[in-house]
Amino acid sequence: MPMSSRADAFEHWIRTSFVQMNTELENLYFAQSDRSQVTGCGDSIKAALRDEGHAYVVALLAEGNTDDGFDSAFGVLGSVGMYLGALRRHELTNPAREEKSPFPEASSLAMHVGASLGMAPRFSTGHLATYNKARAGVRKSFTTLTDELLFIDENTRGILSLQRAADALTSVVHLGVSSPVADVMFAAAKQALCDVIRFNDRLMRELDVQRFFYSVRPYYKPYRVGRQEYRGANAGDFSGINELDLLLGLCRANDPNYAQLLVDKMLFMLPADQARLRSCMTFTSLLDEFLPLLDQHAGADWFQANARAYLEVCDLFGRTAAQHHNGLVKRFIEAPAENLDARALQGITASGPPLPVLLHALEVLRDMRIAAERSDIATRHADLDRLRRAVRGYP
Numbered sequence: 198m199p200m201s202s203r204a205d206a207f208e209h210w211i212r213t214s215f216v217q218m219n220t221e222l223e224n225l226y227f228a229q230s231d232r233s234q235v236t237g238c239g240d241s242i243k244a245a246l247r248d249e250g251h252a253y254v255v256a257l258l259a260e261g262n263t264d265d266g267f268d269s270a271f272g273v274l275g276s277v278g279m280y281l282g283a284l285r286r287h288e289l290t291n292p293a294r295e296e297k298s299p300f301p302e303a304s305s306l307a308m309h310v311g312a313s314l315g316m317a318p319r320f321s322t323g324h325l326a327t328y329n330k331a332r333a334g335v336r337k338s339f340t341t342l343t344d345e346l347l348f349i350d351e352n353t354r355g356i357l358s359l360q361r362a363a364d365a366l367t368s369v370v371h372l373g374v375s376s377p378v379a380d381v382m383f384a385a386a387k388q389a390l391c392d393v394i395r396f397n398d399r400l401m402r403e404l405d406v407q408r409f410f411y412s413v414r415p416y417y418k419p420y421r422v423g424r425q426e427y428r429g430a431n432a433g434d435f436s437g438i439n440e441l442d443l444l445l446g447l448c449r450a451n452d453p454n455y456a457q458l459l460v461d462k463m464l465f466m467l468p469a470d471q472a473r474l475r476s477c478m479t480f481t482s483l484l485d486e487f488l489p490l491l492d493q494h495a496g497a498d499w500f501q502a503n504a505r506a507y508l509e510v511c512d513l514f515g516r517t518a519a520q521h522h523n524g525l526v527k528r529f530i531e532a533p534a535e536n537l538d539a540r541a542l543q544g545i546t547a548s549g550p551p552l553p554v555l556l557h558a559l560e561v562l563r564d565m566r567i568a569a570e571r572s573d574i575a576t577r578h579a580d581l582d583r584l585r586r587a588v589r590g591y592p
């Protein structure tokens with residue numbers, strides 16, 4: 198059987214039996230008085246999920262790399278990654294109590310494909326978001342729960358819109374901040390960011406806190422592949438968000454904390470995104486283009502129009518960042534976590550660090566993006582303020 202047929206058979210299973218079994222298990226866990234209790238519940242379904250998936254993995258591993266191209270390899274990485282992610286969610290593996298993955302065949306397959314693609318050997322956001330190909334209207338997911346589908350879809354819409362905004366601002370880099378045609382690209386970026394705000398609002402209103410926390414988020418936990426533990430996927434694993442940070446000048450690639458973030462996420466992104474991010478790191482930010490022009494050209498019409506448009510983009514981007522932290526993270530992670538004991542708290546975040554550490558890191562990112570006035574971290578508050586004061590009547 199050619200690789201593509203085996204890969205297709207695995208993916209078909211992921212799209213059918215695998216989804217059904219996960220959904221059944223979620224409904225069993227959710228019906229318990231303690232919804233975080235996973236061990237000892239639905240054991241026969243868990244065993245079937247483990248054993249059925251194993252048969253597909255072994256067949257693909259024996260096949261080796263048949264060079265069927267990026268899509269096929271990326272698809273296999275998604276299938277084996279979702280399989281391992283589900284085994285982690287159902288506590289059939291747990292990095293805290295093991296030194297290496299108890300699933301050596303699935304690990305080998307993931308490492309082989311991941312290394313050949315230049316990506317981390319686990320499923321990533323691309324698999325469930327921007328490269329999640331729908332078949333007859335159905336995209337890949339872990340379960341058929343409405344809240345998971347809502348989460349995947351709104352995340353994907355948000356990611357696509359942030360990418361559109363980043364594309365538009367990249368054009369401004371090439372046009373220059375004094376260009377008369379920068380207006381259409383600033384307008385496109387604003388429109389895209391307004392869309393992000395709308396999707397975030399919708400997620401905030403419609404997503405069920407309990408279902409998200411107990412039945413969706415656990416699939417995004419870290420797990421081991423071979424000996425190494427890999428952090429979970431999160432909606433941030435695409436380059437567009439960092440392109441916006443860098444292009445707007447709100448974050449800098451030579452800031453030690455931010456540089457660390459970029460390095461850590463590189464392999465969780467698609468190779469095409471990795472290349473975009475690398476290229477973006479070589480540009481001068483729009484803010485650093487505007488500032489040296491301010492003294493001499495602030496009175497010019499082009500400066501007034503383009504600096505105003507730039508500031509409007511910054512304000513909208515800041516609103517999306519504030520919405521993510523003050524809205525989504527607080528409502529769907531921080532608040533429900535308050536009711537958990539220490540055992541259940543372990544591993545609730547996708548990246549692995551304890552919740553207060555993660556929340557602090559996310560708060561720093563939010564404050565850089567809103568250019569907050571802070572003495573302990575380097576934000577662009579003063580520089581943006583200077584630009585604001587130069588634009589007539591800017592609020």
Ligand code: HEM
Nearest residue numbers: 351352355356431432433438525526529546547548549562
């Ligand atoms: C229920 C909705 C959401 C929740 C609860 C949530 C929560 C989180 C958390 C906790 C992290 C830190 C990663 C970790 O867990 O280790 C994170 C990262 C991130 N999320 Fe979300 N998120 C949500 C939706 C979204 C959406 C819709 C987007 C935009 C498309 C988004 C963009 C990001 C980005 C860019 C990061 C990486 C860190 C950063 O650069 O800010 N998230 N999210």
